[in-house]
Amino acid sequence: MVSEETIKKLVGHEFPGGEYTIEHWENFLLTECTGADLMQDNVVHPVALFHVPILGCNTTISELFELGHAESEASIMIESYEWDMFQPLKEDTPYKATGKITEADRRRGEAGNSYDRIQCCF
Amino acid sequence: MQVKVGDEIPQWEMKSVSAQRMATMAAILRDPNPLHWDRDVVNNTLGIGRRTINQGPLGLSYMINMLHCWSGENSIRRIKMGFPMPLVLDGDYVVAKGVVTAVSQEEQGQLVECDIWLDKEGLKLLDGTATVLLPA
Numbered sequence: 001m002v003s004e005e006t007i008k009k010l011v012g013h014e015f016p017g018g019e020y021t022i023e024h025w026e027n028f029l030l031t032e033c034t035g036a037d038l039m040q041d042n043v044v045h046p047v048a049l050f051h052v053p054i055l056g057c058n059t060t061i062s063e064l065f066e067l068g069h070a071e072s073e074a075s076i077m078i079e080s081y082e083w084d085m086f087q088p089l090k091e092d093t094p095y096k097a098t099g100k101i102t103e104a105d106r107r108r109g110e111a112g113n114s115y116d117r118i119q120c121c122f
Numbered sequence: 123m124q125v126k127v128g129d130e131i132p133q134w135e136m137k138s139v140s141a142q143r144m145a146t147m148a149a150i151l152r153d154p155n156p157l158h159w160d161r162d163v164v165n166n167t168l169g170i171g172r173r174t175i176n177q178g179p180l181g182l183s184y185m186i187n188m189l190h191c192w193s194g195e196n197s198i199r200r201i202k203m204g205f206p207m208p209l210v211l212d213g214d215y216v217v218a219k220g221v222v223t224a225v226s227q228e229e230q231g232q233l234v235e236c237d238i239w240l241d242k243e244g245l246k247l248l249d250g251t252a253t254v255l256l257p258a
Contacts, residue, residue: 061152061153078205081203
């Protein structure tokens with residue numbers, strides 16, 4: 001396990017940023033995975049708000065794991081999301097994305113285990 | 123539609139969580155975590171049998187589907203979601219549920235606050251809140 005200082009220094013890390021376009025095939029498969037029908041007017045299923053900001057920022061889930069010095073892919077858990085939706089996402093529309101790490105610290109779980117908590121804002 | 127505090131949102135059922143959908147989702151998310159697509163890794167790592175673990179976003183998507191069926195597409199304004207017990211496995215029967223906790227009248231319609239959760243045999247696997255706008 002890396003030092004707590006190493007984890008704390010992640011605060012302020014900015015992802016490269018960039019652009020992402022959700023194509024029809026991706027929305028089709030994504031929506032099918034949720035068990036719903038495609039939304040009307042080429043609107044993208046809102047669950048895309050998980051991966052579109054990450055990939056749009058030119059980073060990946062793997063890179064997030066590496067940044068957090070995860071001991072294994074199986075050691076990662078999602079704590080929470082907060083999503084504000086101002087407009088529906090649409091297919092074939094380029095979206096610009098920016099993001100950074102806003103919190104990073106070491107915590108102790110109820111079972112006495114230590115874990116690192118990293119919060120990103122996209 | 124007029125709603126009031128305490129109204130229950132009609133539930134949305136996922137009758138059998140699908141390993142194939144998890145695998146497709148992993149590819150879309152570029153998520154390398156084998157717990158979502160390799161049954162042997164799940165069994166060897168966690169000892170819970172050869173059943174893959176559903177992605178958190180997919181569990182959340184069931185609640186989004188519930189809200190869409192109730193309040194219409196594009197009605198969701200905000201979602202806060204926690205993952206206290208995110209162990210949804212392939213083959214599981216899970217149910218998205220919700221209840222209205224606050225209602226305010228806005229220019230565009232009713233702004234409705236809801237508690238939402240994903241239920242498996244009485245356990246809340248995912249738990250959060252949603253704000254939806256019901257047009258006037």
